[in-house]
Amino acid sequence: MPPAISYSEDELVYLLQQRNQEAFNYLYQNYSAVLFGVIARVISDQQIAQDVLQEVFVKIWTHIDSYDAGKGRVYTWMINIARNAAIDKLRSKGEIMKGKIHTGEDHVYNLQQSLKTEQHTDAIGLKKLIAELKPEYQRIIELSYFKGFTLDEISKMLEVPLGTVKTRMRHAIQLLREKFSR
Structure with missing residues (x-):
């Protein structure tokens, strides 16, 4: 088994900007769970949440050049992309007005x-x-x-x-x- 690869945030961003497939695989393996968690808190349907997760990784891959380290960490940037994509999906499908998202007493910050x-x-x-x-x-x-x-x-x-x-x-x-x- 090959040794586990680990990148610093700067190395990861640089490699992603160079369109390095191995770095993208690393990104997916290490960040997909937390990004899915962000999406799943907004979208209750697991299949739609999975679809949004895939869209988020496509956005990260295609927009990595727009990432600005001076404005924050890449981790925060990706979380914002995930949250915004989930909200956009709800709004585009009219889910908010149909009442299909959960707004009960289980607070997100609990x-x-x-x-x-x-x-x-x-x-x-x-x-x-x-x-x-x-x-x-x-x-x-x-x-x-x-x-x-x-x-x-x-x-x-x-x-x-x-x-x-x-x-x-x-x-x-x-x-x-x-x-x-x-």
Whole structure:
């Protein structure tokens, strides 16, 4: 058995930009589980989530030249691609308005909840800070930032006036900033 290959983030990005197939295989083997976890939190249908995962890797492969290390880690860049692709898939299929995604009480940031494919990505403790907010603030943050709903969609979903949703969002962000800066 050949020795396991390991790349630094800079090496991986460079090799991907050179269209190195071995680096892409490494990328898939080491990041597909966490990216699938991000997608599966937005899309409940496992088959659609798998399809979106494949689309995400195609986007990574074709857009790696647009990655800017000055703006953040490649890991964060890929997670954003996965999250945005999942949200785009829901919106394109009209799944949000059909109510086919789960918006129940299982909060995305629940510390006890975990998927088999999930890796721990909350190194800055954001989930813990969100859990300390009032439930009405937690819900709006969850729906907006973790599930990708617009404030208007949240307003309709929760049957709360749009102005109230905006006020709660603004207040929740202010509280998170204060808690995070401690």
